[in-house]
Amino acid sequence: MTTFKKLSIIFSAFSLAYFGEIAVNLACGGEVDPYDYYVSYFHNNTPGDEYTSFAFTEMAYLYSEDNVENEADINSREWAKYLDVKEEDVYKVMYKTDSATGVKLSEYTGKSISELPDSLHQNAFLLALTKNKEALNYYSFAKDCEPLANVSWNEWNPEPRDSAAMENKAKDALKLTTTEKDDFLKLRYAYQSARMFHYAGNYTDCKMVYEKYVKPAKINSAVKGWAEALYAGAVRKLGHPEEAAYIFSKVFASNPERRVQAYKNYYYTSSPVNGALKYAKNNDEKTNIWAINGFGNSEFDLESLQKTYQYNSKSLLNGALLVREVNKLEQDLIKDNDLAKVSYSYYFSGSENSKKYRDSIQNLNFKHLNQIRDFSVKLAAEKKYPQPELGTLTAAYLSWMENKDLLASNYLKTLNPDRLPDKLRDQYRIVDLLIKSKNIQKGNSFNEKDLLPTLKWLDEKRFEENKEQVKNQNYYYNWAGNANSRFTLTTRNFYQQILAPAYMKMGDTAKAALAMVKGDLKYKTLNENSLFKNMSYQTSSFWQEQLSPKSMQKLANFKNAKTTDNMNGLLSKALSQLNNDDFYELYGTTYLRTHQYDKAVQMFSKVSSNYNYFSPENWYAIEGETKLYANPFIETINDFPKKYVSAKKSITKKSFAIEMLRLQKLTVNDKKNAALYYYKMANAVYQTGYYGNSWFLISYDWSSYDNSSVPKFGYDADYKKAQTAKAWYLKARALSTNADFKAKCTFMLAKCAQKQIIMNYNTVSFGYYDEKDVKYKDFLSANYHNPYFKELKLKYSKTPFYATASNECSYMGDFIAGK
Numbered sequence: 001m002t003t004f005k006k007l008s009i010i011f012s013a014f015s016l017a018y019f020g021e022i023a024v025n026l027a028c029g030g031e032v033d034p035y036d037y038y039v040s041y042f043h044n045n046t047p048g049d050e051y052t053s054f055a056f057t058e059m060a061y062l063y064s065e066d067n068v069e070n071e072a073d074i075n076s077r078e079w080a081k082y083l084d085v086k087e088e089d090v091y092k093v094m095y096k097t098d099s100a101t102g103v104k105l106s107e108y109t110g111k112s113i114s115e116l117p118d119s120l121h122q123n124a125f126l127l128a129l130t131k132n133k134e135a136l137n138y139y140s141f142a143k144d145c146e147p148l149a150n151v152s153w154n155e156w157n158p159e160p161r162d163s164a165a166m167e168n169k170a171k172d173a174l175k176l177t178t179t180e181k182d183d184f185l186k187l188r189y190a191y192q193s194a195r196m197f198h199y200a201g202n203y204t205d206c207k208m209v210y211e212k213y214v215k216p217a218k219i220n221s222a223v224k225g226w227a228e229a230l231y232a233g234a235v236r237k238l239g240h241p242e243e244a245a246y247i248f249s250k251v252f253a254s255n256p257e258r259r260v261q262a263y264k265n266y267y268y269t270s271s272p273v274n275g276a277l278k279y280a281k282n283n284d285e286k287t288n289i290w291a292i293n294g295f296g297n298s299e300f301d302l303e304s305l306q307k308t309y310q311y312n313s314k315s316l317l318n319g320a321l322l323v324r325e326v327n328k329l330e331q332d333l334i335k336d337n338d339l340a341k342v343s344y345s346y347y348f349s350g351s352e353n354s355k356k357y358r359d360s361i362q363n364l365n366f367k368h369l370n371q372i373r374d375f376s377v378k379l380a381a382e383k384k385y386p387q388p389e390l391g392t393l394t395a396a397y398l399s400w401m402e403n404k405d406l407l408a409s410n411y412l413k414t415l416n417p418d419r420l421p422d423k424l425r426d427q428y429r430i431v432d433l434l435i436k437s438k439n440i441q442k443g444n445s446f447n448e449k450d451l452l453p454t455l456k457w458l459d460e461k462r463f464e465e466n467k468e469q470v471k472n473q474n475y476y477y478n479w480a481g482n483a484n485s486r487f488t489l490t491t492r493n494f495y496q497q498i499l500a501p502a503y504m505k506m507g508d509t510a511k512a513a514l515a516m517v518k519g520d521l522k523y524k525t526l527n528e529n530s531l532f533k534n535m536s537y538q539t540s541s542f543w544q545e546q547l548s549p550k551s552m553q554k555l556a557n558f559k560n561a562k563t564t565d566n567m568n569g570l571l572s573k574a575l576s577q578l579n580n581d582d583f584y585e586l587y588g589t590t591y592l593r594t595h596q597y598d599k600a601v602q603m604f605s606k607v608s609s610n611y612n613y614f615s616p617e618n619w620y621a622i623e624g625e626t627k628l629y630a631n632p633f634i635e636t637i638n639d640f641p642k643k644y645v646s647a648k649k650s651i652t653k654k655s656f657a658i659e660m661l662r663l664q665k666l667t668v669n670d671k672k673n674a675a676l677y678y679y680k681m682a683n684a685v686y687q688t689g690y691y692g693n694s695w696f697l698i699s700y701d702w703s704s705y706d707n708s709s710v711p712k713f714g715y716d717a718d719y720k721k722a723q724t725a726k727a728w729y730l731k732a733r734a735l736s737t738n739a740d741f742k743a744k745c746t747f748m749l750a751k752c753a754q755k756q757i758i759m760n761y762n763t764v765s766f767g768y769y770d771e772k773d774v775k776y777k778d779f780l781s782a783n784y785h786n787p788y789f790k791e792l793k794l795k796y797s798k799t800p801f802y803a804t805a806s807n808e809c810s811y812m813g814d815f816i817a818g819k
Contacts, residue, residue: 034059035482036342038331039493041434042397043486046427047319047390053260054295054320056327062260064483071257074222082184083135085124093125106143110136138185141176145169145192149199163200170196174209183219190214191227203234210234225255229262236268242275246289249276253288266292287312294321300328300368305375313384322379325372326394332365333401339504340496340516340538366402373398389415389424397431405438426461429454430490437494440502448567455570458494461487466522488522495519496538509546510554514571516542521574531578543586544700545713549594552587559583581611588653593698593715595685595724597661604654613652616696630694632656632687633680637808639691639751656697660684675735679745682728686748689719691755726752743796747805747812750788757782789815 034057044055044063055063076090083090097105104116110130113121120126129136148166173193180186190213197206210231214224229251236244245266252262266276273293280286287308294304305321312318336342373395380391396411412435417428433454440446465487482489496519503512516539517531526534535543547555558572588603617626629650636643651659660681667677687694690706698715706720717723726749733745793816796802805812 032059033481035063035485036489039334039336039342039497040327040330041334041430041490041493042323042326042330042394043423043427043430043490044323044327045486046323046393046423047387048316048423050256050316051295051320054263054324056298056324056331058298058331062263065260067257067260069257071222074257078184078221078223079125083125083128083132085128089123089125093120093123102143106140108136108140134180134182134185138176138188141173142188142192145173145196149195161199166196166200167202170194170200170202170205170209177209177213183217184221187214187217187219187221187223190217191223191230194227194230198230198234203237206230206234207238222255222257225251225258228254229258229265232262232265236265241269242271243279245269245271245276246279246285249288249292250285252292253284263292263295267296283311284315287315287317291315291317291321294324298328300325300364302368302371302375305372309375309379309385313379313382314386316386318379318385319387319390322372322376322390322394325368326397329365329369329372329398329401332361333369337497337501339500339512339542340492340519340536342493369398369402387421387424389420393424393427393431397427397434400431400434400438403438405435408435426487429457433458433494434498437498437502440498445506446502452567452570455491455494458487458491459570462491462522463524469523485522492519500542504546509548509551510558511568511571513543513547513551513555514558514575517574518571526574526577530582531574532582534574541701544589547586547590548714549587549590549596549599552590556583556587581607585611585613585653588657589698592653592657592688593718595660597657597664600657601654601661604657607654614696614700616702628693628696630656630687630697632684632692632694632697633659634687634693635683636687636693637747637805642691642693644693651694651697653697656684656694675732675741678728678732678735679741682725682732682745682748685718685728686722686725686752689722689725689755691751695719720755722752722755726756739796740799740801743792743799743801743805746788746792746796747801747809750786750792753786753788754783757786784815786815 037059045052050068053062053064053066053068057063072091072095073087076087076094079085079090079094080087093105101117101120108115108126110133113126113130116126129139148162148169170193173189173196177186177189177193180189190209194206194209194214197203197209210227214227214231217224228247232244232247232251235247248262248266248269252259252266255262273289276289277286280289290304290307290311294301294308297304301321302325305318305325308315308321309318376391376394376398378391379385380388380395382388385391392411392415396408399405399408399411408431412428412432415428417425420428433451436450437446462485465485495515500512500515500519503509503515517535520534520536520539523534532540555575558568559575559578561568561572563569563573584603584606588600588607591597591600591603616628618628619626627647628644629647631645631649631651633651634643634645663677663681663684667674667681670677684694686692688697688699689695690699690702695702699719711717711720713719718725729745729749729752733742733749736742736745789812792802792812806816807813
């Protein structure tokens with residue numbers, strides 16, 4: 001049962017009920033990148049690029065829609081060989097002409113090349129067609145078929161195909177197939193006939209054309225595979241899905257330019273693996289069927305891997321399937337670090353139930369790991385696979401994943417990296433780096449020089465990988481996601497998942513911050529020459545949440561130091577491009593959080609006068625009035641609705657620091673009124689907390705879930721728990737003799753105490769509560785029995801403030817009424 005009504009009496013519940021008031025909830029990040037939702041260090045193209053389109057990802061049906069070969073290139077190559085012309089001339093005419101030229105080509109009679117645009121007068125392909133009437137006739141016929149086959153598809157308003165016209169074309173092509181003497185052209189006419197019959201829905205004749213004219217053809221051509229794919233589709237439509245699946249598996253193997261399409265069509269048949277296997281005539285065909293079965297399985301799949309190896313141990317499919325299993329294990333076994341979660345889904349998966357579930361399947365994960373490692377060792381030992389070193393490399397990596405460092409190292413020692421193929425050598429260097437990093441992960445001191453050569457190499461690899469994005473100025477978005485950013489992700493993961501957390505364990509937050517930045521830098525040249533604009537959300541959050549005045553001073557030293565050829569130099573290289581305004585604004589903020597207002601003023605004085613300090617927006621406000629402005633020196637009884645001010649009355653970080661410094665001095669210099677100064681300072685720091693109108697003076701982010709998560713950062717003592725405000729309210733009350741003033745202090749102390757109660761009980765989940773939970777009951781009881789409200793009622797019930805607060809504060813009213 002959910003309970004929300006009861007909690008309406010609690011101040012903190014107001015922000016849960018109305019969290020839409022401020023639209024700066026950034027904790028969830030953007031959409032998940034299907035290529036970057038778990039930590040991976042084992043590149044899925046390590047065995048080669050032949051089957052990377054079928055690499056593992058749970059977030060997409062295929063890793064890539066790209067085929068390893070291009071159909072247009074293959075067709076151009078075949079025509080160029082047939083007519084003894086240059087391939088590029090064929091390609092230009094068939095695939096690179098504009099629509100107007102295409103119309104002229106379709107009408108070309110071959111009488112005179114002058115009929116065509118000047119740019120084509122010297123095209124060898126067209127000149128050859130001019131001399132070869134039969135070839136030109138086929139070309140013209142194929143051009144006539146294209147508009148019928150390539151009907152544009154609109155999901156909302158689909159344009160129907162002209163079935164009658166296609167049927168006629170199919171029959172014409174069939175006649176030409178029977179009369180054509182040239183094998184090259186005869187096959188292509190048969191293909192056009194099968195194609196037109198298929199698209200017209202005449203699957204029986206499509207099947208007939210393939211069986212009678214295409215299958216018996218002696219010529220070696222990719223067109224036979226294209227026709228076989230049509231044949232498979234016809235077989236499926238005629239009620240034989242398992243046979244169709246088998247035929248599609250043959251196209252998958254024979255035609256790499258149609259491999260992705262054949263893979264999809266195989267699964268469209270919905271046939272079980274045994275259904276296709278019963279048609280297989282040899283081990284190679286069984287290999288392909290088992291491999292496709294493995295590529296379509298996102299769960300652990302030892303059987304497909306073993307069967308593929310059993311039927312053809314030399315096939316490259318083995319390597320592709322092996323790496324798929326490794327990537328699946330990475331997803332389940334490598335836990336990303338809190339400093340840099342790679343997926344926003346983390347923020348919704350921290351419940352006890354999910355943790356228990358993860359623990360319950362660990363044994364299964366490690367069992368599969370050992371099975372895959374055994375297979376890898378076998379693959380390496382038998383040396384039937386073309387690159388047996390892949391097995392050894394995989395065994396080393398899996399041992400690292402299992403925290404068996406010595407075993408991982410021993411596997412790696414058996415390999416000579418200089419003799420490995422390029423991709424295996426790259427992966428070797430990455431695994432070697434990971435093994436060396438084990439001491440780092442444990443928080444022990446380590447020799448940074450050992451890591452430097454590999455980290456420099458990784459830099460070059462990722463810069464090379466991203467150079468096209470730099471050319472296109474495509475810094476912020478890549479339509480391909482991170483599909484081809486393997487070294488970029490590996491480098492980022494090492495710095496942010498291994499190195500930064502290690503520095504944190506060693507107490508070096510500044511170097512952790514540098515490691516976080518280093519992980520983000522994909523280009524040699526920074527976008528807009530701004531470090532902060534090149535940081536990920538995780539890194540900018542780390543800087544804004546984790547850094548203290550001490551670590552900022554260390555970063556300032558790094559920023560001003562001369563370049564050195566060591567780890568410090570590698571990590572701090574980009575700091576030269578850190579904008580001074582951004583740096584000192586953050587530096588000053590760390591002093592605000594520690595209440596060192598004199599030093600905060602010094603830092604903010606180094607910020608340009610026209611600098612735009614962070615100011616959140618309310619997405620639901622009237623256009624032009626979305627900006628929210630802070631004034632922490634106002635007094636409020638209720639936390640909600642937050643009482644924001646106009647731009648004219650707003651307080652900046654610098655003006656806040658100046659006023660707080662003035663009040664601090666007055667508590668010493670004007671002791672007669674010290675109670676008032678402490679009260680004003682207490683109100684101000686309370687308003688800079690999660691529930692105040694000025695939270696963005698010390699925080700760069702506000703989430704509707706913040707009040708239900710435990711404090712993580714140093715400034716959370718004030719931001720979430722209002723500790724400094726409580727201490728200053730106590731001082732103000734102790735120094736005063738005015739009962740009404742004491743009543744105000746006591747009321748605010750009750751609010752501060754309540755913030756600490758909420759933070760002590762992490763039982764809230766998106767506004768829903770389990771009434772039977774013991775922690776929840778304790779949480780609710782603590783709020784009902786707030787000692788300061790009892791004191792307020794007992795000692796200050798006769799004061800004017802008490803009467804005002806009783807009317808305005810619903811919680812206090814309920815408390816007084818005994819509800």
